[in-house]
Amino acid sequence: xxxxxxxxxxxxxxxxxxxxxxxxxxxxxxxxxxxxxxxxxxxxxxxxxxxxxxxxxxxxxxxxxxxxxxxxxxxxxxxxxxxxxxxxxxxxxxxxxxxxxxxxxxxxxxxxxxxxxxxxxxxxxxxxxxxxxxxxxxxxxxxxxxxxxxxxxxxxxxxxxxxxxxxxxxxxxxxxxxxxxxxxxxxxxxxxxxxxxxxxxxxxxxxxxxxxxxxxxxxxxxxxxxxxxxxxxxxxxxxxxxxxxxxxxxxxxxxxxxxxxxxxxxxxxxxxxxxxxxxxxxxxxxxxxxxxxxxxxxxxxxxxxxxxxxxxxxxxxxxxxxxxxxxxxxxxxxxxxxxxxxxxxxxxxxxxxxxxxxxxxxxxxxxxxxxxxxxxxxxxxxxxxxxxxxxxxxxxxxxxxxxxxxxxxxxxxxxxxxxxxxxxxxxxxxxxxxxxxxxxxxxxxxxxxxxxxxxxxxxxxxxxxxxxxxxxxxxxxxxxxxxxxxxxxxxxxxxxxxxxxxxxxxxxxxxxxxxxxxxxxxxxxxxxxxxxxxxxxxxxxxxxxxxxxxxxxxxxxxx
Numbered sequence: 001x002x003x004x005x006x007x008x009x010x011x012x013x014x015x016x017x018x019x020x021x022x023x024x025x026x027x028x029x030x031x032x033x034x035x036x037x038x039x040x041x042x043x044x045x046x047x048x049x050x051x052x053x054x055x056x057x058x059x060x061x062x063x064x065x066x067x068x069x070x071x072x073x074x075x076x077x078x079x080x081x082x083x084x085x086x087x088x089x090x091x092x093x094x095x096x097x098x099x100x101x102x103x104x105x106x107x108x109x110x111x112x113x114x115x116x117x118x119x120x121x122x123x124x125x126x127x128x129x130x131x132x133x134x135x136x137x138x139x140x141x142x143x144x145x146x147x148x149x150x151x152x153x154x155x156x157x158x159x160x161x162x163x164x165x166x167x168x169x170x171x172x173x174x175x176x177x178x179x180x181x182x183x184x185x186x187x188x189x190x191x192x193x194x195x196x197x198x199x200x201x202x203x204x205x206x207x208x209x210x211x212x213x214x215x216x217x218x219x220x221x222x223x224x225x226x227x228x229x230x231x232x233x234x235x236x237x238x239x240x241x242x243x244x245x246x247x248x249x250x251x252x253x254x255x256x257x258x259x260x261x262x263x264x265x266x267x268x269x270x271x272x273x274x275x276x277x278x279x280x281x282x283x284x285x286x287x288x289x290x291x292x293x294x295x296x297x298x299x300x301x302x303x304x305x306x307x308x309x310x311x312x313x314x315x316x317x318x319x320x321x322x323x324x325x326x327x328x329x330x331x332x333x334x335x336x337x338x339x340x341x342x343x344x345x346x347x348x349x350x351x352x353x354x355x356x357x358x359x360x361x362x363x364x365x366x367x368x369x370x371x372x373x374x375x376x377x378x379x380x381x382x383x384x385x386x387x388x389x390x391x392x393x394x395x396x397x398x399x400x401x402x403x404x405x406x407x408x409x410x411x412x413x414x415x416x417x418x419x420x421x422x423x424x425x426x427x428x429x430x431x432x433x434x435x436x437x438x439x440x441x442x443x444x445x446x447x448x449x450x451x452x453x454x455x456x457x458x459x460x461x462x463x464x465x466x467x468x469x470x471x472x473x474x475x476x477x478x479x480x481x482x483x484x485x486x487x488x489x490x491x492x493x494x495x496x497x498x499x500x501x502x503x504x505x506x507x508x509x510x511x512x513x514x515x516x517x518x519x520x521x522x523x524x525x526x527x528x529x530x531x532x533x534x535x536x537x538x539x540x541x542x543x544x545x546x547x548x549x550x551x552x553x554x555x556x557x558x559x
Contacts, residue, residue: 025052026052026068026069026070026071026072026073027050027051027052027057027058027068027069027070027073028051028052028053028072028073028074028550029050029051029052029073029074029075029076029550030048030049030050030051030065030066030068030069030073030074030075030076031048031049031051031075031076031078031083031525032047032048032062032065032066032075032076032077032078033047033048033062033077033078033079033080034047034048034049034078034079034080034081034082034083034525035047035078035080035081035082035083035529035531036048036049036059036082036083036515037082037083037084037495037515037530037531038059038085038514038515038516039084039085039495039496039499039500039513039514039515040500040514040515040516041514043492043496044059046059046060046061046515047060047061047062047065048060048061048062048064048065048066049065049083049515049521049523050065050068050069051521051547051550052550053550054311054520054521054549054550055511055518055519055520055521055550056515056516056517056518056519056520056521057517057518058517059515059516059517078525081525081526081527081544082525082526082528082529082530082531083515083523083524083525083526084252084495084499084515084523084524084526084530085499085500085512085513085514085515085522085523085524086252086253086254086255086499086512086522086523086524086546086547086548087251087252087253087254087255087466087498087499087524088253088254088255088256088257088453088498088499088502088503088506088512088513089253089255089256089257089258089454089455089456089458089464089466089498089502090256090257090392090415090453090454090455090502090505090506091256091257091258091282091319091320091361091394091415091417091455091456091457092256092257092258092455092456092457092458092459092464093258093259093457093458093459093460094244094248094256094258094277094279094458094459094464095241095258095259095260095261095262095263095266095279096227096228096229096230096258096259096261096262097136097224097458097459097460098240098241098244098245098262099224099229099230099232099236099237099240099241099261099262100222100224100230100232100236100237100240101240101241101243101244101247102236102239102240102243103134103222103236103240104134104135104136105119105120105123105133105134105135105167106135106138106139106459107119107135107138107139107143108138108139108463108464108465108468109463109465109468109479109539110139110143110144110479111143111144111145111479111480111481112144112145112146113141113144113145113146113147113148114146116139116144117155117159118159120133120156120159120160120165121159121160123160123163124159124160124161124162124163127160127163129162129163130162130163130164130179130183131163131164132163132164132165132166132180132219132221132222133160133163133164133165133166134165134166134167134221134222135166135167135168136168136459136460137168137169137170137171137459137460137461138170138422138458138459138460138461138462138463138464139169139170139422139463139479140169140170140172140422140423140425140426141169141425142422142423142424142425142426142478142480142482143422143478143479143480144480145480145481148425150169150173150175150205151167151175151204151205152175152203152204152205153175153176153177153178153181153202153203153204154178154204156175156176156177156204157177157178157179160177160179161179162179163177163179164176164177164179164180164183164219164221165177165179165180166180166215166216166219166221168212168216168460169423169426170419170422170423170426170460170461170462171209171331171419171423171460171461172208172209172212172331172423172426173205173206173207173208173211173212174205174206174211174212174215174216175204175205175206176204176206176215177204178204180204180215180219181202181204183219184215184218184219186202186215187201187202191211191214192207193206193207193208193210193211193214194206194207194211195207209331227259227261228261229261229262234265237262237265238265241262241265241266241269242269242274245269245274245276245277246276246554248276248277248464249276249277249546249548249553249554250543250546250554250556250559251464251465251466251467251543252466252467252524252526252543252546253277253464253466254276254277254278254522254524254546254548254553255277255278255279255280255502255512255522256277256278256279256280256455257279257280257281257282257316257317257361257455257502257505257506258279258280258281258282259281259282259283259319260279260281260282260283260313260315263279263281263313266279266312266313267313270312270313275312275548276548276553276554277548278311278312278313278512278522278548279312279313279314280314280316280317280506280508281309281313281314281315281316281317282316282317282318282319282320282361283304283306283315283317283318283319284297284318284319284320284321285297285300285301285303285304286300287300293323294323294324294345294349297323297349298349298352301352301353301356301358302356304318304356304358306318306358306359307507311511311520311549316359316506316507317359317360317361317392317506318353318358318359318360318361319360319361319362319363319394320361320362320363320394321362321363322346322349322350322353322360322362323345323346323349324342324343324344324345324346324347324348324349325338325342325343325345325346325369325372325373326338326342326369326372327366327368327369327372328363328364328365328366328368328369329365329366330365330366330395330397330398330419330427331426331430332430333430333431335366335368338368338372343372343375343376346372346373346376347376347379347380350376350377350380351380351383351384354380354383354384354386354389354391355384357389358389359389359390359391359392359507360389360391360392361391361392361393361394361413361415362391362392362393362394363394363395364393364394364395364396365395365396365397365398366397366398367398367399367400367403370393370396370398370399370400370403371403373393374403374406374407374412377391377410377412378406378410381410386410386411386412387410387411388411390411390413390451390504390505390507391410391411391412391413392412392413392414392415392505393407393412393413393414393415394415394417394455394457395415395416395417395419395457396414396415396416396417396440397419397420397427397439397440398435398439398440399414399440399441399445400441401441401444401448404444404445404448404450405448407450408448408449408450411451412450413450413451413452413453413504413505414445414450414451414452414453415452415453415455415505416440416442416445416452416453416454416455416497417454417455417456417457417461417462418440418442418454418456418462418469418472418473418485419457419461419462420436420439420472420478420484420485421456421462421463421468421469421472421478421479422461422462422463422478422479423461424436424478424482424484424485425478425482425484427439427484428484436484437484437485437486437487438485438486438487439485440485440487441487442473442485442487442488442489443487443488443489444487446489446493446497451501451504451505452497452501453497453498453501453502453504453505454469454473454494454497454498454501454502455502456469463479466498467530467538467539467540467541467542468539469494469498470491470494470495470498470530470538470539471535471536471538471539472484472485473488473489473493473494473497474488474489474490474491474494474535474538475488475535475536475538476488477536481536491530491531491535491538492531495530499513499514500513500514501513520548520549520550521547521548521549521550522547522548522549523546523547524543524545524546524547525543525544525545525546526541526542526543526544527541527542527543527544527556528541542556543556544556544557545557
């Protein structure tokens, strides 16, 4: 905790020093004639902002900022455009899945089934025969406006006749074509997860995650273990990662939490001046799996090091599992019983992490799992106070109002990852409309006074684009426009949750998450005003410029 207190103090002093420096030195860049949505504590609206080096040195009126300019100061006329802080995704799998970004066919935000098929055809035209075309989720047929039915083998055959196709509906069914069926010998298999027509012919629909994962294993088209580095040529990983960073910046993203499987590569990007995202790395001990693994993890706790990086990348949180616990299958309306022994194991391990002063964020989805972990945290809090650790529970689709009150008392951060954006239809089929309409209970989370923020858990379970997320938060609508959540929040509340709140989650509230003097100049210029456009148009907002540390990392004018 002393380390975190020191870091916050240093960041605060840096901000003061930068402000004093600004009184003597002209800014390198000023942006004027805009609508600067600061997202500071007062949620002020300004006209202009001044930047020197990596940091903002002043925010104010056009006249106030213009008088600071020197002969060498660059100027950008915003022409009335809105500016928001750079978006922070509190949990995503960007480094992990970015390694094969150029290889994967993605349907993020695609509302038309025909458009998805057109993308498949375009991919097939640039793919060698018998080379797999694939994706691992981030979409569902429920997001298509004109037709929400499953893809069939015959349909996929028409658009990719020579390529084996494997497309996964997030955490659910998979869809494959005839070439894929032939290559893995599916017709000869006798498995319950193979959907067949009246004549016994495989339809190309693979039912459920067990079948989807089995087909992926049999196809063996990519060696990319969950949570680990993909075994691909480094030139592929490098080019894919850079392409992904470009697309994230184009969406307005400037920072993210999550695994940092390719930290060495991203340090190379930093040395080459190619860094364009900040990463708050989630780590846990690297120990051999199998019998005795919990004990090996326990023994490794003293070796863990956190908050020892720089402004671009640092190990920040433990994630995303502790040994023990259970009852956390969001895609089943019934859960396997969890023994008290399993919960005690979870609690005992949590206690040792707390004693080490480590910030921890843990994967948690169902009401049962939340309750089990919360009881253990309440017990631990009697021994080691948790409030200063800023522990977090992630996903949290089924958190209840009474649980929120107890979590607030412990200062547990709620990381909301709304998979409803793409799988709202599935959750409604599993849990029924009344329950699913409050997965998560967004309005109640906001009103509880708890610290919380948005992430996506992209790419397998969700799409990654901030304005699609904000559209869902304000309207309750998933991709394609179907209402799947009836507990929406305001635009201002949603924007705070995707910026300033997440800075707090990572102990970076003194230099990230809002546009104010002393903060790092991470900001996004928009093509329309987020605060005033019709709610249904929020998803269509496009960044025209993204800056990270005062450097332009995306400029639509140069695309």
